[in-house]
Amino acid sequence: MAMLKNPAHRAWLILVVATLITWYLGEVGAAGTTAIVTMLLIAFVKGRLVILDFMELREAPRLWRILLEGWMIVVSSLILLAYWISLK
Amino acid sequence: MLTIPSVAPASQPSRRLPGDLAIWFFILAEMLAFAVFFAAYAFARAKNVEMFNTYQQTLDRNLGALNTLLLITGSWFVVRAVQAAHRDDRAGVPRNLLLGFLCGGGFLAVKVVEYAEKFGAGISLSTNTFYMFYISLTFFHFMHVILGMVILAILWVQARQGAYGSHDAHGLESGAAYWHMVDLLWIVLFPLVYVMR
Numbered sequence: 481m482a483m484l485k486n487p488a489h490r491a492w493l494i495l496v497v498a499t500l501i502t503w504y505l506g507e508v509g510a511a512g513t514t515a516i517v518t519m520l521l522i523a524f525v526k527g528r529l530v531i532l533d534f535m536e537l538r539e540a541p542r543l544w545r546i547l548l549e550g551w552m553i554v555v556s557s558l559i560l561l562a563y564w565i566s567l568k
Numbered sequence: 569m570l571t572i573p574s575v576a577p578a579s580q581p582s583r584r585l586p587g588d589l590a591i592w593f594f595i596l597a598e599m600l601a602f603a604v605f606f607a608a609y610a611f612a613r614a615k616n617v618e619m620f621n622t623y624q625q626t627l628d629r630n631l632g633a634l635n636t637l638l639l640i641t642g643s644w645f646v647v648r649a650v651q652a653a654h655r656d657d658r659a660g661v662p663r664n665l666l667l668g669f670l671c672g673g674g675f676l677a678v679k680v681v682e683y684a685e686k687f688g689a690g691i692s693l694s695t696n697t698f699y700m701f702y703i704s705l706t707f708f709h710f711m712h713v714i715l716g717m718v719i720l721a722i723l724w725v726q727a728r729q730g731a732y733g734s735h736d737a738h739g740l741e742s743g744a745a746y747w748h749m750v751d752l753l754w755i756v757l758f759p760l761v762y763v764m765r
Contacts, residue, residue: 488651492644496637499758503633506763511621519759526755534643534748536650536741540585544592548599555603555756562610563764566617 491533498522516563520556527552586650587742595749598712602753605708606760609701616697621765623698631682632762635675636754639713642671643751646720646744653732653740661740662727665720668747672717679710702761709753716750719743 484490502522505515531548532538538545585592613620645668652660686703693700723743726732732740 486651488644488647492640495640499633499636499640502636502759502763503629506629506633510763511765516764519764523756523759527752530643530748530752530755534647534751535745536586536647539583541583544585547596551596551599551603552756555606558603558607559610559760559764562607562614565611566614 487533487538491529495526495529498526513563513567516560520560524552524556587738587740587745591742591745595745598749599753602708602756605705606756609705609760612697612701619696620698623696623702624762624765626686627702627762628682628685629762631678632758635678636758638671638675638678639751639754642668642675643748645671646747649723649727650737650740650744653727653737654734656733658730658733661732662724665724665727669717669720669724672713672720672747675713676710676717679706679713705757705761709750709757712750712753716747719746 484493502519505519510518528549531545531552535548537548645664649661649664649668652664683703686699691699691703693703720743723732723740726739
């Protein structure tokens with residue numbers, strides 16, 4: 481478990497598990513609001529790990545963290561909004 | 569005597585942006601383009617829910633998930649290359665860059681198998697709105713994987729000549745950031761196009 485002290489290794493492990501969860505949700509035919517929100521949350525967690533631990537923006541000037549994490553939030557919100565419209 | 573009050577230094581003195589500032593503006597521009605594309609897909613789907621749900625079923629989720637794993641692992645190797653440079657592990661830099669490059673190659677191979685299956689079935693951009701988005705969105709991303717691999721290849725050549733170490737890893741960090749962006753985009757693209765319904 482010493483390997484998990486390196487944030488990049490930890491991020492990789494979580495990213496793999498998260499990808500398998502999304503794949504599994506597809507396999508069981510998950511659909512609907514709960515499924516969409518869950519998948520968007522998983523994508524957000526994954527995107528954040530890439531931004532903070534792969535791009536190494538955790539210790540970067542705040543502006544760049546906000547820009548990239550903000551991108552994840554905006555994109556997820558637009559997808560959610562479009563999904564919500566589709567339900568009407 | 570008048571002393572100019574010194575601006576208090578930020579409480580976090582070592583906040584540093586990896587790589588060159590220019591690459592981050594480039595990455596941001598690319599991400600904005602993809603954001604528009606992703607939103608266009610989502611809103612087009614909202615108008616054609618049944619059609620999108622029907623044709624999404626024809627996509628190979630296993631291959632899409634495999635490709636996610638390949639890009640994530642490719643990104644991981646490239647982070648390790650940057651970490652190797654920072655601790656002056658001269659052999660570790662090109663080795664990890666090569667492994668990252670190979671993951672990219674695996675992604676392209678899987679995508680070609682997917683495209684061959686779809687094009688073989690006579691599917692094209694004009695088949696319907698869903699396939700128009702599927703093909704153009706994934707192909708736009710495909711081109712970015714290729715550019716990312718070209719960058720990794722250049723970094724590999726440089727790294728073999730010992731260009732990167734604790735003294736200077738700017739070029740390596742810039743290329744790595746671009747490669748991670750390619751990964752980040754697929755992390756949104758995969759659930760959006762292959763799974764969400």
